[in-house]
Amino acid sequence: MSIASIISQDITKVTNITFNKTGLNAREQLIINAFENEAWLNNLPDKTNKVVEQKCIKVDRDLLFQVLMVEQISISKTAQIDDYNIKLDPKNQKVDRLRANGTAISNDVSKYKVITQLDMEDSDNFSNGANNNTNLSNNSLNNRKNTVYKITLQAKSGDIFFAINTSPLAWVSCMLGSKLIIKAGTLFNRGVFVLQESSVVFLGGINRQWNDNKETKLCAYLKAKLDQEHKANINLKGSRKRKAVQ
């Protein structure tokens, strides 16, 4: 079994492998150690409940994970769905808004490009909210360094954790199924690893099936999540009201 096979496949399906550890370079050594290390919080009794009680602990060994999902959480789902729709179906994009940053539009068919850049500076100077941007990203160019991603990670044991970044991560627009090592010393809080560039060794890799039509799937995922949250909110409000009546 080679190191390539760890990187190129679903690690939950890698079983019973032994490595010939002679003659490995430092990086290879690192990968194998991380792979072989005991899975994170593996021996907690009643895992799901206990994991969220683990407050502010430091990871004591290198851990290998695969990336299941990367979600931008600095931008509303609505705005992200809008952006996907523009890419996936430019003819039907909503045209009722000036886009202050050209980043929202990235299609090659110039015919369907809606307004490139507008000198909004002036309008902004004088406007009292004439352009209501409540829904747009707070992720303008100079703000990009503050973008936060919520990354869903899976260990070979199948256990799933979240991770967030405190500073920009160069690899964050990676393929789903990419492998990475979270290094010892990284902070962990209630199921969430807190990452920065130096706490991660990114290994790359891809799971083809997960990445097929990725944008369409991500868009559908966001829509479903938005709907779900909406319904939950309505129910919540309903129950609150009932309580008030009682």
Added chain:
Amino acid sequence: MRVLCVAEKNSIAKAVSQILGGGSSIARDSGYMYVKNYDFNFSGFPFADSRDCQVTMTSVAGHLTGVDFANERYGWGKCAIHELFDAPLSQTLDKNQKKIADNIKREARNADALMIWTDCDREGEYIGWEILIEAKKGNGSLNESNIYRAVFSHLERSHILHAARNPKRLDMNSVHAVGTRMEIDLRAGVSFTRLLTETMKPKICPPAVGPNRNKKKENIVISYGTCQFPTLGFVVDRFERIRNFIPEEFWYIQLQIANPDPNITTTTPFQWEKGHLFDRLSVLTFYELCIETAGNKAKVIDLKSKPTSKYRPLPLTTVELQKNCARFLKINAKQSLDAAEKLYQKGFLSYPRTETDIFPKTMDLKKLVEKQAQLDQTNSSNRSPWADYAKNLLSDNIEGHSQFQTPRAGTHDDKAHPPIHPIIALGEHATITPVERRVYEYVVRHFLACCSEDGKGTSTTLILDWAGEKFTATGIVVLQRNFLDVYPWAKWETTKQLPRLEMNQLADIVTAEMRSGSTSPPKPMTESELIMLMDANGIGTDATIAEHIEKIQARNYIRPEKVGKESYLQPTTLGIALVHGFEEMGLEDSFAKPFQRREMEEDLKKICDGIKTRQEVTSNIVTKYRNYYRRTNTSKNKLLEVYDRVKNTII
């Protein structure tokens, strides 16, 4: 030598003849009530070697001719609609246009030269060509060598004299571009209007019988226009965005910092650099980690004070004028443009249709400011409220520098007209309407603001580090208001003082809170926003944007809705149904979205630049419309289905 001059409107003819004739022009009737012929002598034309010429100055009243299908053969119900895509076009003249045309023919009869004084834009160029055709009918000796074009953009005396002394030629490319636009608009407009009306009218107002028949309702027309539909599309898209809006919860962290000065008890909020995050667990993670690792102390890691400015506005374009009149003065786009037009005709303002936001270097702006200072008015009650500001602008400041500033330069230049600016001061007894007075005041204040210094102030930014997370507060102290004194619509105020902290100091956090909020839907479309969208997407020209908005209101596709002080535009059932109907037929990008129209606009520009020919562009676009027509005609029941659906779901 006899010269015939023709302007686009009587008011321009009158003003120009006053200037060229040195105040001694004589008015004659033209045979049409609103047009006069002005006779005078002028000796500045270079084509007459500056010898004395007998000049007659007359005008048209907008377009001199129309384009239409011959009614007997192609009238409503007299032909199959699809024939309209190939039907021959003919020039039409209504009763008044005939009178005006006859006058031009008559006056041209003895002329040795013709000089066109229509407005200097694409449309004006075309009207010039219409005049030329009529003039030639009256006088066969008029030809390319003795037909001239005056280039001018306002009615100030020296400018008009310069235009008369430096004639150019008509730009035939622009004429062809307008011809193309008119042909396409006519063929697409008439064919789809007939199709839509015949399809949907019985649905919208079923034929009534008996004494309660409403004649007005029976005359309903469901029109199509290549600009009307995309304009409607913007409003419907916004409506749907609001209707389908789902609020989303977000979370953020906010710190309240105490002022070390014990005399100041209020705290200052510091905002998290990461802003709002749409995931509770993630924000909780940041929050807990910060509290665990740094407790209630945050360190000052950046403290910067720097000069800052509030920029004065850019020179005024038509679209900005309409937008700002709607926003600041609550005057709608059509009213404000009409008022500006009147003010131009009366000589108070420069030509109000311009895309240019940069003043030509050669323009003497100080002189214009001087006019606004009204130095000749000794009685202060006769002076405008901004006269003292203008006067002050011409003087030096304490350091001995002139307070007058060259305006900021924008990036748009239509090469025809300078930005909108006042020409002369408005006397107290000037005969203008209240709306015109307000629009005039806006233009003057905007102009004076352009010629002023930016607002000056100091901005201080304090950045705190709380366990690696950064929190910022900014304070502004306004030092010199400058242009803000004459431009009350821009707001810039001194903010609350920041706590006195020093670099590397540990600040006490009074409260650190994890807060939540939720996104709110956008506001319905306002007219000023719609103007900006149309402009940015190339729907209509600065001159026609207002008409398109009026039109879709008149057609009952949208209606204004007043909420408090703000007036919003909401689509009607019919409007929504039309947009979705075309979407369902798969024609969204050609009808309710701006794409098709913008493509055409780009083609028209190419005709102006001589890159494409009229024929090329017309045949290409008309073929497209013929195909859209075929598709719409075969699936027109969709339109009715969608109408029913919209009616049942929305109301």
